[in-house]
Amino acid sequence: MATKTAGNDGHIITTGATNPVPSAAPPERKEINDLIENDPMGFSLYVRALTLMKKTNQDLDASYYQIAGIHGEPYIAWQGAGGVQPASPNDGYCAHTSVIFPTWHRPYLALYEQILVKHAKDAAASMTSEWQRGAEAFRLPYWDWAYKLVPPPQIMESTDLKILGPGGKTETFKNPFYDYAFHPVPDFSPDGSPTTFRDPTFSDKVADDVRRSTLAVLNRTNSWDAMSNDRAGGGSHPELASSLEQIHNNIHNRTGGFMGDVPIAAFDPIFWMHHANVDRILAIWQAIHPDLWVTPSVVTQASQTWNLPIGAKMDAATPLEPFWDGETTSSFWSSSESRIINSLGYTYPELKSNPSPSQLMALMERLYGQKSTHAFVRAASAIPANSSESKTLQAAAAPLAQAKVADILPHVRLLEDTLDTTAKGVIGALAPASSLVHAVSAPSGEGEPQAAPRKTGLQDWTVRVHFEKYALKSSFDVVIFLLPEDVDESAISTTDSNSWFRSPYYVGSVSAFVNSRPEHCANCQTAISEKLHVEGFINLNESIIDISGLPSFDDEVVHPYLKKNLVWRVRKVLDGSIVPFEQIPSLEVTVWSSALLFVPGPAHLPTFEASKPHHSITAELPGGWTGAAAAART
Numbered sequence: 001m002a003t004k005t006a007g008n009d010g011h012i013i014t015t016g017a018t019n020p021v022p023s024a025a026p027p028e029r030k031e032i033n034d035l036i037e038n039d040p041m042g043f044s045l046y047v048r049a050l051t052l053m054k055k056t057n058q059d060l061d062a063s064y065y066q067i068a069g070i071h072g073e074p075y076i077a078w079q080g081a082g083g084v085q086p087a088s089p090n091d092g093y094c095a096h097t098s099v100i101f102p103t104w105h106r107p108y109l110a111l112y113e114q115i116l117v118k119h120a121k122d123a124a125a126s127m128t129s130e131w132q133r134g135a136e137a138f139r140l141p142y143w144d145w146a147y148k149l150v151p152p153p154q155i156m157e158s159t160d161l162k163i164l165g166p167g168g169k170t171e172t173f174k175n176p177f178y179d180y181a182f183h184p185v186p187d188f189s190p191d192g193s194p195t196t197f198r199d200p201t202f203s204d205k206v207a208d209d210v211r212r213s214t215l216a217v218l219n220r221t222n223s224w225d226a227m228s229n230d231r232a233g234g235g236s237h238p239e240l241a242s243s244l245e246q247i248h249n250n251i252h253n254r255t256g257g258f259m260g261d262v263p264i265a266a267f268d269p270i271f272w273m274h275h276a277n278v279d280r281i282l283a284i285w286q287a288i289h290p291d292l293w294v295t296p297s298v299v300t301q302a303s304q305t306w307n308l309p310i311g312a313k314m315d316a317a318t319p320l321e322p323f324w325d326g327e328t329t330s331s332f333w334s335s336s337e338s339r340i341i342n343s344l345g346y347t348y349p350e351l352k353s354n355p356s357p358s359q360l361m362a363l364m365e366r367l368y369g370q371k372s373t374h375a376f377v378r379a380a381s382a383i384p385a386n387s388s389e390s391k392t393l394q395a396a397a398a399p400l401a402q403a404k405v406a407d408i409l410p411h412v413r414l415l416e417d418t419l420d421t422t423a424k425g426v427i428g429a430l431a432p433a434s435s436l437v438h439a440v441s442a443p444s445g446e447g448e449p450q451a452a453p454r455k456t457g458l459q460d461w462t463v464r465v466h467f468e469k470y471a472l473k474s475s476f477d478v479v480i481f482l483l484p485e486d487v488d489e490s491a492i493s494t495t496d497s498n499s500w501f502r503s504p505y506y507v508g509s510v511s512a513f514v515n516s517r518p519e520h521c522a523n524c525q526t527a528i529s530e531k532l533h534v535e536g537f538i539n540l541n542e543s544i545i546d547i548s549g550l551p552s553f554d555d556e557v558v559h560p561y562l563k564k565n566l567v568w569r570v571r572k573v574l575d576g577s578i579v580p581f582e583q584i585p586s587l588e589v590t591v592w593s594s595a596l597l598f599v600p601g602p603a604h605l606p607t608f609e610a611s612k613p614h615h616s617i618t619a620e621l622p623g624g625w626t627g628a629a630a631a632a633r634t
Helices: 032-038 040-055 064-069 101-124 129-137 204-220 224-228 244-255 262-267 270-288 357-368 370-380 388-402 421-428 436-441 497-502 522-530 541-548 555-565 628-633
Strands: 160-164 170-174 319-324 332-334 454-468 476-482 506-512 533-539 566-572 588-598 606-608
Touching (some): 032 040, 040 064, 040 101, 040 129, 040 160, 040 170, 101 270, 204 270, 204 357, 204 497, 204 533, 224 244, 244 270, 244 506, 270 357, 454 476, 454 506, 454 541, 454 555, 476 497, 476 541, 497 506, 506 533, 555 566, 555 588
Antiparallel strands (some): 476 506
């Protein structure tokens, strides 16, 4: 069994789910749509396993309640771990806004997964050997919100599910993904709710924002600090891309309800599929940047946890409590140990063939970047047809014509049908390119780009949003809009902030994911006193094309348009209330640009020259540039 105890101490060792064939690659974590559509046995086992896990007595350490509680409430020591500081009801383990944010959650998911797989094995024990083998290979699925933002109805809508049973029969189960029913109801459940609940604000516009941000974190972040967490950085923001943590924050807030509040988020069953995708993006980023890993840091007031006091060193060797890694009661997983996901008994579909960094980036571009690349193709229509800039853009778009992502990721359906006529015409006129399958299955190292980057003559425009994380003492969003020339701000609702995410003028949002009861969280209190600042970025180029009708991305064209038509608002997540700007004086929205370069090779994504600010665009507006953000970083 994957879950075992250390001697008489009863400590559950985090091993990950056992690989059924140790000499082979471990089983894949599948995308949830793929699992439902293409693996009815696997989905059936998922339903049965989670049903059993949720029924476990809440007092048991391996219960759903206790495992979810590691993330926050009820703030009790799990398995007695919590070492260097005195135990307190106001402490917790979870690492946010720190360099170990993504790596702390990796063994956390592995612990949950090993218990879930144990329940799958228990459910299959009285079934045929085929079901038993299926249970051995079952892994926690991920929700790829960057490809398909809205989860399938089997996760979000259905209260009952019809699933495959032995002998091909259909069985009906209460939907275990819909909510978690407390037994008994704890004091921390909002308004005494007996179950978890959601308040989603998904939309097609939000989906575009998430897709762009996910591609950017893979393509543009070239340091661990920029990728791993949302703490505001210094310098000139050369990467102009939101961190993985910031994208993660956005999904929490867009799902809403329990998911929009840090200490209770893990009780929602969708939390685990969400974080499986966060882990997947981390694993893909690792494969694209194999030489980069956790950057050493020092624990500050804002990043201290139960086991990490202020001033302690935080690096790849930092213990990731409370996840025991051996028979002793003093040894925990570290970021170094969890760097290789195979050691925890799983992999992801994109990584099975061991693609080279450029081959993997090519796959990500085809999965998440088609619309972005098409935006540049469309921009090329405003450039003289025989110019070097036009030829560069067209050459970069060519491989999209025959991309076969679905051969690698079965849940994917190509976006070709959504392309406008201009993009289709440009792509259709180009010579066929090699298929994606050939690219990603080639031996590692083949197909690496050889040619130097080529200038496109285009600018990439990005909004940077900076604020104090605990400014409102609960989760909130800064929402960015881009208005057409003939539309004024009255088009943005002053009463219904949920409608903002459905607005045709919505561009993106930067989210604060925080504890709504910071008085119950020691590190939240110290983060408040430290005035911890965070940041996120929203790319504008697609929206400039879709909304403005501008003929180019040149400074002299875009600058006056953004000065007149870039708009932002602030809203709280828990109740949707609209926040006046004077209540968040730390807010600073600024605009940056960088020149685009295209690098020939398997991945047809741009790279970027040095970024530069355009502070005059927002300087005269509430929540615009003041220079205070730069002072806060020093």
